[in-house]
Amino acid sequence: MGSPLTIGLIGAGTISGQYLETIGRLDDLALVAVADLDAARAAATADACGATATTVAQLLRRDDIDAVLNLTVPAAHADTSLATIGAGKAVYVEKPLAATVEGARGMLDAAAAAGVVLGCAPDTVLGTGVQTARAAIDGGAIGRPVSATATMVTPGHERWHPAPDFYYQPGGGPLFDMGPYYLTTLVTLLGPVVSVTGAASALRGERVIATGPRAGHRIPVATPTHVTGALVHASGAISTLLMSFDAVSTHAAPIEVHGTDGSLAVPDPNLFSGDVRLDTGGGWEVLPVSAGYRQAARGYGLADLLWSGAFAGDPTAGRAQGTLAFHVLEVMQAVLTAATEARAIPLTTTTPRPAPVPLDPR
Template sequence: MNAGVPQLRVGMVGAGNISGQYLSTLSRLDDLHLTAVADLDLARAQEVAAAHGARAMDVQELIASESVDVVLNLTIPRAHAEVALSAIAAGKGVYTEKPLAATVAEGRSMVEAARSAGVVIGGAPDTVLGTGVQTAREVIDSGRIGVPLSATATMIIPGHERWHPNPDFYYQPGGGPLLDMGPYYITSLITLLGSVARVVGASSALRTERIIGSGPRAGERLPVNTPSHVAGILIHHSGAISSVVMSFDGVATHAKPLEIHGEHGSLTVPDPNNFSGEVQLNQGTDGWQQVPVSAGYRHAARGYGLADLFWSGAFDGQPGAGRSQGELALHVLEVMEAVLSAANCGRSVDIDSHPDRPSPVPLDER
C-alpha cells in the first residue's frame, strides 16, 4: 500500500458501458475506494452509486467534493478535456479513459495544467500493464530477438454499431478506429519499442452512414464524419518501423494483433485490448514456442493504470511515478492525430513529444 496516502478516494464521472469493468476492479482493490458517481443520467448514477456504496452527485459537485482525491473520467472523448480541466482546477488528480482528449491541443492543455497545479494526470489504456505485453517486453529487453527491427499491428472489424446502443461518437471527429482502438496498439508498440519520431498515413471511409444494430435505437442511421479505415507507418526513435492498420470497414482478419520482428527472432503478442494472453517466440530453430509468463500484473484489469500510479507513489508527489502518466497518453494521441494529418496532406509528419519509455512491470501477483 502507498505509504503517504492510505487509500485513494475515487470519484467516477460517466457510468456508461465501460464503467462496469472499472467498477469490478475498484471493488476488489482495497487501495482504491469509490466515493462518488456522476453521470448525465442521474438515475443511472444513483443506481451505480447505491450498488457500490458511493454517493450520486452532479459533475461539479463531485469535482468539488472533499471526499474525492482523483476523478476517474469515463466520459466520451469530446468531454474529456472539459471534465479534466475542471478537476485539475479544483486540485484533483485525473485518470482519463482513452484517448486522452479529442485533440492534441486539448490533451496538451490537460497535461500542462496538471503540471502547473502539481496534480497527477494519467490515461488509459492500462492493458499494457498485464502479463501479455509485459512478458513480450521482457523477451525483447533480454535480447532474445536481438535488435528490434519492425512490428505490425492489425485490427479489422465491421464496426461498433453492431453492438453499442449509442455508437454516434465512434463516427465523429475524435472517434473512428484509430482514435478508438489505436491507443491499445500504439501504447503497446511504444511500451515495446519506445517513442515515435515520425509517421506516414493513409485513410478512407467505405460508407457515409452506419446503421445501429442493437438496442432501442436499432435501425437508426448515423452519419460518418471521420475515416473508418486508417493505415500508418510509425518510425520509432529506436529505428524500428511499425505498420498499423485500424479498420471499421472489414469483416475479420487472420493476422496476429501484434507481431514484433528482430534480427534473431520474432514475437507474437496477444490482443492489446486484453491484459493477458499467449506470447510466442520464434528464433528460427524450433518454430513457434509459447513463452512462460514472466512479467506484468497477474490479475490486471481496467483501472490498474490508476492503481499503478497510486502504488508507485505518484499521489505522494513523486514526479514521473507510475507507468500511465499523461505524457505517455498525450504522445499516443499526437501519434494518432499525426497519422490522420499525414493521410490528409500526403507527406510524413514529425512528432514533437518524446516521452521516456515506460518502466517495465516485474511479475506482480496483484
C-alpha cells in the first residue's frame, strides 16, 4: 500500500482505546498526533502510542497528517469536523455523524466542496457477522425480504460509564447512541429508508452514575430514553425498531430479517462477528462465515476507505461514507419528529446500499 495513512486523533476518551488498538496493528494506518481538552489525557495517550500530544489547533496545522479521527462527544462532531475539513484534511467521525441533521449537512457540503474524504462509524457492519447475513440475503436464502426487527434493551450506560452525561443530552439517548449500529445494519441489509413513524418517552428526569469518581452524582435527562419506530425501505420491506435505556433485558435477537422463503437471525450489530442463523422451515441452523473482514474492529471503516481508494482520487469510494451516516442520522431524527408530531415523516435523503465485503483475512 506504500506509505501508511497518517492520523491525528482528536478526543482521547473511553472509545479511543479500541480505535488505537486497531491502528496499532494495521500497517496501513499510523497515529502521529493526539489532542484532547484534557492535556494530561492527551499526553498519556500519545506517550502510550508513540505519538505527539498537541492542541487541536496545532494538530490541524500539521502537514504530516492525512486524516483526523474525530472521537469528540456528539455535540462537537460538526464543529470539529468542519474545522478539520477547513484545514484541508480528511475526517473520520465516531457515530453519530453530528448531533443534528443541519450540522451533518454542513459537513457533507464542506467535504464535497473541498474534495476531501468524510467517513463515519459504525464500521461493525464490515465484519463477518453482518456481511455473512448480507451474503445470505443477496444469495436468495430467505427469498424476497419482507420485514425486519431491530431490538436493543438496556437499563442505561450510567451503570458502567464514569461520565455518561452526554448519553442523556440531545444527540444521545438509546436512539442516537445505539441506533446507528442497528440502522446502518438495516440499510446494509435492506437498502435505504423512504419514510418513518415513531413513538418515544423519557420516564425518568435524571440518572445516577454508578461507577468511577462521580459515583452517586445525578445527571439530568434531556432526550427520549425509550424509542420505537417503523421504517419503510425503498425496497418495500418494513423494519420495526426498539431502542431503550428504560428496561432491563430482552430475549429477542438483536436483528431478525424475514423473507418469503426464510428468516435470518443476525448477531449484535455493535459487534463485528457472531453466528448468523437461518430458518427456511426446518429449524434454525448456523451459517458458515462467508463474507466480511475476519479481523475487523473499530477503525476498519477508515481502513476500508483507504483500501477502497478513497484517498487515491475518489473521496466517495469505500463503505463507511458520510453519506450513509447522514441518511442514518436523518432516519433517527425523523423517528423523533414522528413521535412528537404523530405522523409519518418522509425522508429527504437516500444512500446507495453499501457494497458487500467479500471474505477478507484482514
